[in-house]
């Protein structure tokens with residue numbers, strides 16, 4: 001008899017790892033899929049190359065630990081238009097369109113299943129764990145909208161849900177699956193430990209692994225959407241929203257201030273097309289300015305004083321701030337590193353004058 005083949009949606013967190021272990025021990029052949037939306041922590045940490053962050057892809061790590069081949073599928077190009085901009089089921093607490101997002105990923109998984117001849121798909125979803133996307137009706141909606149219907153199994157809550165095709169066909173013994181509901185993690189931890197899974201290796205982030213659930217990121221993304229008449233997928237812009245303090249000086253002027261060395265170097269890589277400010281004689285932030293016109297002199301003074309405030313010269317009487325105009329603004333200096341450097345002496349701005357500008 002042919003061994004059934006399943007596709008697993010895996011993030012590398014506790015639930016999806018345990019789901020893979022549960023299905024694998026029933027003799028099913030498994031391929032793990034991990035979808036990259038462009039808003040995942042992993043993508044960002046890799047882009048930042050920050051020594052503070054773990055750079056490994058947890059889904060690949062989980063696949064390797066469980067002996068399961070793992071395929072990362074990049075859906076970021078279409079995700080913005082198809083899901084994020086106008087989600088049919090709305091957003092969660094922040095900018096996270098979880099229900100639409102799950103249905104979208106699972107629809108991709110269904111197409112992959114049809115191409116590869118796999119038999120069913122499973123996830124680590126737990127009934128009632130997330131209020132917006134994992135209540136009973138949401139699980140049913142996602143199964144329907146993805147086109148998977150009853151080819152979609154949730155091994156961690158299976159005993160609380162109607163039997164699915166792999167259970168009815170006898171590919172999976174329903175009795176060996178679990179009946180977990182709710183937000184607690186105790187049962188998952190106990191079941192993972194019982195199977196010898198290394199809990200120290202499995203990340204258990206409280207807020208998931210997606211920037212769209214992050215309040216500060218959601219505010220910046222909303223501000224970006226509000227200031228673009230016809231917003232389109234923009235990978236660079238979405239990464240920059242994760243970096244630095246964002247200050248809105250005017251409807252058409254936004255300032256991004258690096259908060260540490262890793263952010264400063266990251267921002268330096270994105271100088272092209274932007275004004276750049278930095279302190280001449282003190283350690284301090286790299287500051288990028290996003291504006292599609294010439295800055296006025298008073299705006300240059302203001303940004304220079306903000307740059308001074310966040311550097312080591314914040315207590316000084318005057319701080320010399322350098323700046324360059326965007327490449328292309330001066331035809332004589334088309335190269336980003338060949339732009340002429342201007343200077344201005346300023347008094348560091350008071351913090352309470354900056355606070356209202358925060359996005």
Ligand code: SF4
Pocket residue numbers: 037096097098099101102208209210211212213
């Ligand atoms: S947390 Fe992010 S990746 Fe996960 S379902 Fe919600 S929107 Fe999608």
